[in-house]
Amino acid sequence: MATATTYGARAHARAQEGTRAEAMPVVPASAWPAPPCEAGHLVWAETVAGGNYTHKVLARGTELRLTDLLGDACAHLLLFAADRPWERLNVADTVKVQWNAYLGEGQLLLSDQGRVLATVIADTSGRHDALCGTSGLVRNTERYGDGTPQSPSPAGRELFKLAAAKNGLAPRDLPPSLSFFQGVEVREDGSLDFTGSAGPGLSVTLRTEQDITVLLANVPHPADPREAYTSTPLEVLAWRAEATRSGDPLWEATPEGHRAFLNTAEFLAARGIA
């Protein structure tokens, strides 16, 4: 198709409509071929390429399912209260308050304000990490030759900076992150064992307990010992559901979590939200 004229260039660009790529967002999300819920409830349907990132603002009471399609995804995650990004995921409080260094079903992802941002409501992987954070430019350059976002081996932090910028946030807004699908275990002497992936097709489902901004980077875990930058697609599906309420087993599961839900409910009530 001739692109030497504006008319030709326009026609050429428009002819790309409908092209399918392996990794892409499906818009509207309801067009996703195999929805895990009523199709009309889907609000986000995307396949994130290895070495790429995505972001979304999700309403309170949304379920967010991350799936490691081929077994080498690693979903690095940051959460912020939408429109109040100074309230954000606090990894230290998340592990300390719940007396557990590992992530899994039933765990609350806590903010620095003693409230719940999201809960982990299902987990078929069990290989996650709250200790090592994501990868950085300096180390990726040492390990893979490059770590810049457009390179074949982007660092997680560099991608988080871009996702943050698109939500009006700066590098100083990026606290330590969590990662799903590539695990680490702590030995008695404090040293770490990289346990890697539990295999392809496994998923983690989060439920948002406030309106939150989600930043996701799909890059290799920083402790992945493999020489090659190994990162495969991550499926992201989100649908409208309900936030955790009094009476849900999760609400009463632990005294610390119970108080976190109470704090969250009180905050939302005071704002006239829920």
Added chain:
Amino acid sequence: MSEQTVQRTTVPARAAWSAVVRAGATLTITDLHGNQAVDFLVYDAGDTTVRYSAPDTIQEQGNIFLTTGSVLMSNEHTPLMTVVADDVGRHDTVGGACSKESNTLRYGHHTWSQHACVDNFLAEGARYGLGKRDLVSNINWYMNVPVEKDGTLGIVDGISAPGLSLTLRAERDVLVLVSNCPQINNPCNGFEPTAVEMTIGAPE
């Protein structure tokens, strides 16, 4: 004070402290009475968006405990300070700071009026233009946080003792913020916060 000592300060129980430590200079933290957690954040003095990163530090050494030889890494995976001496053997990178908010989760709402480290960090950081966005997971010197096989983690009785110390060397000009932890609901301060001593030594 020896000739090489630039500054020596006793930080009272529950108080905050800060200083710029020049490249090559040392900072010695002495646990005067034993079993006192010293919450610690460090920033590049010239660019505070470059600051201590617990995960990069854990990555770098493949261990969640800090001791002699541990390098405190920034969020850009560059060295900020190095532990050059340590009488205790292990310090915490995982537990972060106590806050009035997290105290309500950990112990109950009756703790709201108590002092907490995050307030110290906010007050001390504000002197340098730092705010809430600039607070990240911090180091807890002298705090003992083991992780069991099943992932259970918690603050337990300390392994420090009166007079034990550790020394850090600045790898560049750094700004250090300290909260001498006021926590009274867990064993990190033996349920009774006490004073610590900060000594800045001249660059070699």
